[in-house]
Amino acid sequence: MLCDGCGKNQATVHLTEIVNDQMNELHLCEECARKKSQDVEQNFGLGDLLGGMADINKNEKDKEAVSIKCPNCGLTYADFRKIGRLGCGDCYNAFKKYLAPLLKRIHGSSQHVGKSPVFAKKTLGLKKGIDIQELRNKLQRAVEQEQFEEAARLRDQIKNLEVKGPEEGEADRKA
Amino acid sequence: MKINDLLSHGSEWLRGTGPNSDIVISSRIRLARNLFKISFPHWANKKQCEQVLTTVTDAVSKIALLKQTTVFNLSALDSIDKQFLVERHLMSHDHAQKSEGRAVIVDNEEIVSIMINEEDHLRMQVMQSGFNLYETWNIAGKIDDHLAKELPYAFLPDWGYLTACPTNTGTGMRGSVMLHLPALVMTRQVDRVLAAIAKLSFNTRGLYGEGTQALGNFFQISNQVSLGHGEEEIIGNINGIIRQIIEQEHQARELMFSKNRAMLEDKINRSFGILKSAYIISSQETIELLSLVRLGLDLGLIKHIDQARLNDLFISTQPAHLQKIENKKLTSEERDVKRAQIIRKRLGVSN
Numbered sequence: 001m002l003c004d005g006c007g008k009n010q011a012t013v014h015l016t017e018i019v020n021d022q023m024n025e026l027h028l029c030e031e032c033a034r035k036k037s038q039d040v041e042q043n044f045g046l047g048d049l050l051g052g053m054a055d056i057n058k059n060e061k062d063k064e065a066v067s068i069k070c071p072n073c074g075l076t077y078a079d080f081r082k083i084g085r086l087g088c089g090d091c092y093n094a095f096k097k098y099l100a101p102l103l104k105r106i107h108g109s110s111q112h113v114g115k116s117p118v119f120a121k122k123t124l125g126l127k128k129g130i131d132i133q134e135l136r137n138k139l140q141r142a143v144e145q146e147q148f149e150e151a152a153r154l155r156d157q158i159k160n161l162e163v164k165g166p167e168e169g170e171a172d173r174k175a
Numbered sequence: 176m177k178i179n180d181l182l183s184h185g186s187e188w189l190r191g192t193g194p195n196s197d198i199v200i201s202s203r204i205r206l207a208r209n210l211f212k213i214s215f216p217h218w219a220n221k222k223q224c225e226q227v228l229t230t231v232t233d234a235v236s237k238i239a240l241l242k243q244t245t246v247f248n249l250s251a252l253d254s255i256d257k258q259f260l261v262e263r264h265l266m267s268h269d270h271a272q273k274s275e276g277r278a279v280i281v282d283n284e285e286i287v288s289i290m291i292n293e294e295d296h297l298r299m300q301v302m303q304s305g306f307n308l309y310e311t312w313n314i315a316g317k318i319d320d321h322l323a324k325e326l327p328y329a330f331l332p333d334w335g336y337l338t339a340c341p342t343n344t345g346t347g348m349r350g351s352v353m354l355h356l357p358a359l360v361m362t363r364q365v366d367r368v369l370a371a372i373a374k375l376s377f378n379t380r381g382l383y384g385e386g387t388q389a390l391g392n393f394f395q396i397s398n399q400v401s402l403g404h405g406e407e408e409i410i411g412n413i414n415g416i417i418r419q420i421i422e423q424e425h426q427a428r429e430l431m432f433s434k435n436r437a438m439l440e441d442k443i444n445r446s447f448g449i450l451k452s453a454y455i456i457s458s459q460e461t462i463e464l465l466s467l468v469r470l471g472l473d474l475g476l477i478k479h480i481d482q483a484r485l486n487d488l489f490i491s492t493q494p495a496h497l498q499k500i501e502n503k504k505l506t507s508e509e510r511d512v513k514r515a516q517i518i519r520k521r522l523g524v525s526n
Contacts, residue, residue, distance in 0.1 A: 073214045085294075087218040089211055089329025089337040092344075099341065103334065106342055108376075109403025112335030114346040115316065117323035137407035141309070144411050 005032030070094040176245040176283055178256050182499055186263045187285045188353070189486040193305015197473045198421050200353040200393065202307045203264075204315040207338045207347035208297040211327040215339035216276075216292040224276025227296050234325035235280055235289065240318055244287070249277040255504070258495035264302060266290050287318065294339050295347075297322070306417065308350055308410050316406070335402060345402030350413050353382075354420060357392040357470045358427035361442075368423060369394070376400050377416060382462070391462035396420070432474060443471035451522050456515040461492045480522065488521055 003011045009029030066078040075087030077095055086092065092099060104110040115134075135158045142151040188201035209215060210230065214223055228248075235241050249257065249270070257271040265288040266279045273292075280289040290298040299322075301315040329337040336347035343349070359365040369379050380395045396417065398409050431439050446467035450456075465488055471477035472485060490496055492514045498505050505513060 072212060073218060075218060083217070085215065085217050085339045086337075086341065088214045089209055089331075092331060092334060092337050103341055103344060103402055107345065107400045107402035109400075110334070111403055112331070112333055112345050113403055113408075114335060114348075114405040115319075116332070116335075117328045117330055118320065137405045140405070140411050141407050144414065 001027050003029035003032050065098050068094060185487050186490050187304060188264050188302050189490055190304035191482050191486045193307050195306040195421055198355055198424050199306035200355055201302055201304055202311045203300060203302040203351045204311045205298060205300045205349045206315055206319055207295040207343045208336055209329040210296050211329045221276060224292050228276055228278055228291050231291050231297060234322055237325055238321045240321060243283045244280050246278055246280050250274040255495050255498050259499055262490060262493040262495050267293060308414060312410055343401055346406050348401055348406050349397050350410050351395050351397030352417050353393060353395045355393055356424050357466055358431055359424050360392045362427045364427060368420060372396060391466035440476055443467050443476050447477060450518050453515045455511045457511055458493055461514060465489055484521055488518060
């Protein structure tokens with residue numbers, strides 16, 4: 001069988017493509033197959049992947065999303081879908097409604113757990129929540145290193161903090 | 176420090192020391208950080224990039240922990256210099272493709288490096304020899320705390336550190352461990368192990384990070400998820416997985432040693448033989464053969480060769496390193512000859 005690509009060489013690679021539910025068989029020589037796979041790789045970057053994930057559903061709501069523009073850097077949601085990168089930190093606020101489900105799909109969660117910068121602790125009143133998180137981190141580490149006395153002490157400390165301050169619940173994890 | 180000064184000592188990640196250094200090459204923590212209100216590098220104009228560069232280098236110069244560092248502006252480096260830094264794992268391949276408004280800050284011991292205006296405004300990396308993620312994280316966390324006092328990071332309480340790519344949002348942390356798994360490869364178990372890792376949301380990459388192939392039985396394992404788990408929890412998970420892989424590699428080594436010793440000794444000594452006698456050799460073949468010699472050394476099947484000297488060959492035979500050592504541009508063919516010459520000289524059996 002001759003190659004479907006160049007029609008000259010013997011076809012040694014047999015490819016089945018499914019595009020829009022149409023099955024298409026291709027028989028290629030090695031050289032054409034290599035070219036073809038390069039096409040596929042070049043056409044399919046991380047941008048497409050993320051863009052695809054961000055492509056929630058093609059309805060009216062979606063049209064509205066596409067035109068949203070970040071007031072700080074000017075990147076539109078359509079740009080983000082195309083390049084798979086956000087334009088600046090403010091984009092996260094601008095596209096919040098659409099990013100939340102995307103982040104959840106990527107990470108399985110849309111709630112940050114972990115450290116915060118020093119200024120955030122001060123200005124965002126995070127201190128308490130962060131303390132508990134840091135203690136939980138330490139607890140995890142102590143358990144892993146089989147330091148059970150330390151782990152028990154940390155566990156009590158966390159319990160103590162959790163019981164004490166429901167009035168500061170705002171800063172605590174929602175979970 | 177000048178870039179050539181780096182040549183005089185081995186690279187941290189190849190020091191060959193630290194816990195489990197027979198299997199674990201190095202541990203690395205990378206943190207992605209961005210500055211509030213300023214466009215991410217891919218979306219920023221030249222002026223904004225320059226502004227970030229100045230702001231970050233100023234901040235770094237105020238931090239005592241980072242006193243012994245050098246700023247390399249990428250626009251001042253030629254392509255060999257850049258490739259040289261990539262080979263030493265001090266910056267990414269992607270970063271090396273760029274120049275203006277980009278820099279990398281390297282500490283003299285090569286444990287810390289900070290890429291400025293890579294995919295994010297800051298990509299700091301701390302790298303240590305051996306299986307040492309917690310300690311590595313402690314260093315990275317401390318540097319990050321100091322920088323956070325100087326730099327207004329883009330951060331939201333709900334979503335953590337905001338990054339150009341949403342796959343890094345949250346902790347902005349990627350912890351990775353480089354493993355040498357020749358026995359799992361030889362016993363054809365490695366695919367099964369790596370498939371299991373992928374199911375647990377961990378990534379496997381080759382020797383030079385994103386988009387590179389596993390070469391010479393080296394695999395880099397890292398976390399994929401950065402939101403919803405704390406840093407130490409993520410590290411704990413990586414550690415758990417790495418410990419299991421180490422165990423599996425140990426078992427595979429023992430199995431081959433007891434059941435298939437002749438085959439093993441044949442493979443290792445043939446590799447050693449080629450390295451000692453070749454006159455033309457590519458960098459890929461070099462790494463593959465060095466990998467087996469390293470295994471031979473770990474198993475005590477090869478003696479009379481120093482581990483540090485062997486480790487150094489992994490890096491000094493890389494294209495940019497060869498050209499730095501020779502202090503001139505070499506074609507690919509010239510490099511293959513030079514490389515073989517250096518290897519013969521270094522592995523020349525002394526007794």
